[in-house]
Amino acid sequence: MVFPGMALLQRAKGPDSFWKKRRLFRLTAHFRGRNRNVWTLVLRNVKRALVRATKGRIERKKDMHDLRVTRITAAVEEHGFTQPLFADGLNRSRVYLDTKVLADLSIWEPRTFKALTHLAWSKTFKDRVEGVDEQGTPPANVAIKDLKDS
């Protein structure tokens, strides 16, 4: 059958709703209960899930930072020093390593990390940083006299 005239002027229909729904159903495949299959619930929950995913991308970075600080704290306390003083000492010594590198060093390069701890300890002791006296005497044989004061 041929429809000349008005039938051709009809507005083009959108994409098939089946495929539109299928796009979202793929995102809810791992949901629990009716949230997986019921379209009205899917619409609502996909939106919420995507919002949470966006927030999670920021939260994950904070969590990883906290974990690395925890690990560095453990590694520093092995050598009888504290983490805040350690971070301060490295900054004063112009050792600009981030928490990721420091945490990796503490696991895979413990001797290197020990040297960094001693460096930070000696530097903070030399600069008379508040609270460093409570940690006792700094390790001997650490040459920091060539470091320029920052």
Next chain:
Amino acid sequence: MTALGRVKQWNTFARTWHLFDAKWQNPIESGPTVAKYLQGLHKPIFHPMSECGDHVVVINTKDIALPGDEWRLRVYFHHTGYPGGASWTKAWELHDKDPTMVMKKAVYIAMDGTLQRRYNMLRLHLFADERVPDEIMQNVTNQIKPLRYVPPSLYDYSEEEIEKFPKIVDYPHDYVIR
């Protein structure tokens, strides 16, 4: 994996047994310290999802020292679940009933209320005095540094040292020491 690598891995991931002498220590301060070792927070490989905590053997819990009026004021709450089943036990009463309980509660409170807490507590071994079974004591390889210095009492010095201690005067012969 090389033999050296294997040994390194054993040393990294093996459970260690720590000894903590609670004599004259404040349990409120000691709790977080012990909890740190139970959770594995003292290791650079710590991860909340991996169970990397160690065993801690706490001895001399009968000699703990709560500060100030805490023995009288500190109260432990328990509820049986039935109506009228609430009970409040003072710290000194609890310590009389079980000399390890105050320390145990202090460690339990120091940990976050996660699912891991009960399993961490299973790795805590509390003893009222210095008598620890050999099968536990033979595992211990490390001692946690006490938070407070325990000064020696007069009984810890030998008679010779007490004799040599400088005196201002000697007691007269007819002086009666009570």
